[in-house]
Amino acid sequence: MDFLSEFHPPVVHFAIALILTGVAFDIAGFVLNRESLRNAGFWTIVFGALAVWGAMFTGHFAEELVEDAIKGTKAYELLEQHEEIGEILPWIVSILAGFRIFLNFRQNKKLFILYLSAGLIVAGMVGFQGRLGGKMVFEHGVGVKAGKSSGIDD
DSSP, X not given: OGGGGGGHHHHHHHHHHHHHHHHHHHHHHHHHTOHHHXXXXXXXXXXXXXXXXXXXXXXXXXXXXXXXXXXXXXXHHHHHHHHHHHHHHHHXXXXXXXXXXXXXXXXOHHHXXXXXXXXXXXXXXXXXXXXXXXXXXXXXXXXXXXXXXXXXXX
8 A cells, every 4th residue: 555655745735735725715705705715715625624634644654654764863753743733634624624614504704704713723734734744855855765765864
């Protein structure tokens, strides 16, 4: 099942883009009072939640390939933090998506503002998680050298 690790980068980028864009669509739809933008936000957040689960699933396989090779390094510390956040983030995004689905059927301006606030926080969490993954790859070379198992540039 190691081949599933190769799907982690595209799936995770798709998830990041969907979550950030979905929140942006919903903010724009709220501010501009445009139903079409709110509809785009709805579908983008829903599919973003599914993509985040895919990112977690493929991330487990990616982690297994590099974990032993980087133990005891700064990259390993990042990997552990990335994994811990990655295990709770799908649940958090799913709650956000569930809240958004609820609001699609029950329109309430105050609750929508609450959703947008939560959406900004979740978008920040998604961005932070992406930054951790980026640091592992771009600063430590995790998963890109010597058969996807090195990253000991510390």
